[in-house]
Amino acid sequence: MRQSEPATYPSERRRRRRGLIAVGLAALFAVAVVTFVADRGALPTAADTAARTISEVQGTGAESPLVGSVVTVEGVVTADLRAGGFAGFYVQTAGSGGESDATPGASDAVFVYLGSGADPASTGATLGDLVRVTGPVSEHQGLTEITAATPGAIDVVPSGGVTPAATDLPDTAIDAEREALEGMLVHPAGTFRVSDSHELDQFGSLWLTAGPETPVTGTEQARPGPLAAAASEKNRARRLVLDDGSSARLNQGDEQPYFSGATVVRAGDTIVWPAQAWVLSYGFDDWRLQPATPIEVAGDPAPPTFAQTNPRPLGPPSVGGSVRAATFNVQNYFTTLSSDNPQARGAATPAQFRVQKSKIVSAINGLGADVVCLLEIENSIRLGEPIDTAVADLVGGLNAALGTPTWAFVPTPESLHDAAHTDFITTALIYKADAVTPVGPSVTRLPAAGLENTRAPIAQTFQMSDRTVTVVANHFKSKSGDGPDPSDGQGHSSAERVRQSRSLVALVGELQSASGSPDVLMLGDFNAYAEEDPILVLSEAGFVDLLHDLAPGEYTYLYDGEMGSLDHALATPSLAAAVSGAAVWSINSAEWAGRGYASGLADPASPFRSSDHDPVLVGISP
Known part of the structure; x- marks a missing residue:
């Protein structure tokens, strides 16, 4: 009997999608228990009290047919939640339950509400007692109940009753x-x-x-x-x-x-x-x-x-190929502490940041990728620091853990050095210098009019053995927004994400012309599930959703109890033909958030719950 969580997840999508309602829901929960135990409204009254069975009170519909009536029922106390703050207990008809059902379609139990501020021991009734309850019938938040808040409304029947069966x-x-x-x-x-x-x-x-x-x-x-x-x-x-x-x-x-x-x-x-x-x-x-x-x-x-029917994977999935690329949302990796700057979104203390960094380093080094697209990493220039401070810090941590200068990062394009064109989080590309070689400078496409508050993609062409491949890091606009979600189920700002998809299609054409190679791999958090409009735009343009096609049933994200993939790897047809495999490394989405970096239960050496998104890994053959 708890209110749905105000969903204050630390990721960018969860922070912003529910950020506007989190304050309201937090305040609502602060009074939710008071609402449950006190705010029943005007209770019905009646001149006469009718003896009823509990099944008659419950009826066979969603609501009691006796709402507004004062009744007397008898039942055995089966659950006592007074000490837990719910100001009441459940009673069930003596001898009911089990394999036989004497009242088909109708429940034989009901909640007895004792009123706000009731002493947990005020009635003298305990688990297993047969009690006679008198009071008005009402529905409260979908639960049928009898209010027994007046003196003498509950009597313990000395003879007792047959304990109900489950x-x-x-x-x-x-x-x-x-x-x-x-x-x-x-x-x-x-x-x-x-x-x-x-x-x-x-x-x-x-x-x-x-x-x-x-x-x-x-x-x-x-x-x-x-x-x-x-x-x-x-x-x-x-x-x-x-x-x-x-x-x-x-x-x-x-x-x-x-x-x-x-x-x-x-x-x-x-x-x-x-x-x-x-x-x-x-x-x-x-x-x-x-x-x-x-x-x-x-x-x-x-x-x-x-x-453990969904055990932790022993290692990253095998996707084959001579070069492997991945996308990984690093859940607000900020070298600027949020306690020092309220515009920072990550760790609040040096100790938290050390755990966060250690877990992400463990995950990336364990992934077995040669190129990694990073999402939700600090855009340092927006916080008054030199450009690429955060990504340089992460690369330094990766290399320190390996003991060799294995990793390097792609510098942010010059046009994104102007903080006015950027968000507090950005995308980044890192790579292993002995596996791939950058060709030319990094490239971006500034958001068009109406998309100024979206994150620009960052692209880099690499020489991968005999193949020239351009990798584009993307982080589309989130599903957050004011008011209820749109009725089509795609969340807020789907139109903006569609425009970002169309802009990406145009950018890919430019990248193919500049590199002289048709091979382009688009990685990132597109904030859209596989059948939503932004992905449809890319599919209709001829791009192949590798995870959807090659790893059906694998998903990167858990939200409101449902799995799905906001993270995608899309390839041009020529590159898709050379992809040897695609898979999800399930180290985050299925994990308890209580094992994240801000908790005392976090294991700094473990990649598990290093983020809230799972990384996607793609194998590319020569």
Whole structure:
């Protein structure tokens, strides 16, 4: 029963897409618990009280047919969340549940709300007690409840009752199909995988997806429109939030209810359920599993464990070729500390920066690439430092780790030395000098009118053995923007990204003429999924989306519980014919953000969670 996370991810896309709403949502969450336990509005009253079964109160629809009535019900206390801040507990009809269902289509459990400020021990009722509850029926944020806030509204029945049994919750029961079990004891049956851990650090809740299929964002699978929307709606219907029974907001570094520093759990790993049952609840627009008591308050019930069905890769993928190129979003690599300059976007302290740098160095040196396109690296000139300060620092770290001057960087084109034409983050190209040789200076194309606030591409021609290849580093405008996302599912600023694609097509033609070679490789974060308009423009121009074609089912980014690829490697047809392979090195997107550089759980020597985007690797044959 927690509010959806205000999604304050540190990456450029997540920072800016939700940056404008993060403050509002943070403030909203600050009162969310108060809203849950206090703001029920005017409660209904009635002259007479009717004895009802809980199933009659629940009914067979999404809402109770008795809203506005005062009822008396009996049930066994199955989950007590008073100590967790939710001011109430769940009761279920004695003897109900299990394999038989005496009330098909109707739940036999309901939430009992005790009122704002209720003493956790005020009613005397405890787990396992049979209680008689009297109060008005209402719906609160989609959850049916009975308010028992007046003296004498709850009586413990001395004779007790038969303990309810848990009912199987199959992984095939999604969305509205769960309504008949609202508030009841359940035991998940089938496959439930971790789909997103981004709420864990703040709210103690973990997103799961029902069924074995990976949730893939709609516009990664289909063109924007009904088919893409249906795919995302299905993903949403399969979501199930594993909550911790508490309304307390966690701080970074707090002990988490489900993950620990000692055990690696990744998106795609499978839940191994303990023997005890959970209560199927609803709140803040999601179906939720609540423990019998808050996990952070009591040692029992025990949290589930996880089977590593999506284990960490042992090394980078094999893509063949004599030269390998990669794209890697380095998640705001800033040598300027954000504590020293509020316009910086990366590490806040020297200690954080050392961890960030060490992890990114480990990832790039471990990637096995000869040319790497970098995204979200500091544009030093915008912060009053010499041009290329940050990329030079990273190259220095790469070489220091190797013990030899292996890496070099492509200087930023002269036309981008004017800070007025640039963003606080930029693209960059680095390369191994013994593997490829730059030909001529780097090139860019300044944004056209109306695109002044977008990042310019940076291109460099290389001699790769017998092949002359021009590599273009791109970082398209993000999906952030004011108000709700556009209805086509492509996020804000799709038109601007389309214009950037068209500009890139024109630039590639110029680069081919200048180099005398048709071979061009476009790398980067295009902030567009495979079936969205900006990628369609490039595909219709004849470019080949290598990852989409050669590595189906591999994705670079996780957002709102859905996988997809914002990062692409597109090649001209002549170069695509020489590509030996393309793949994703899954070191970041599936990882818990709590292992990033700003956390005490970060491993400086590990490439895992060095960023929030996974690198893409491409092999090129002679």
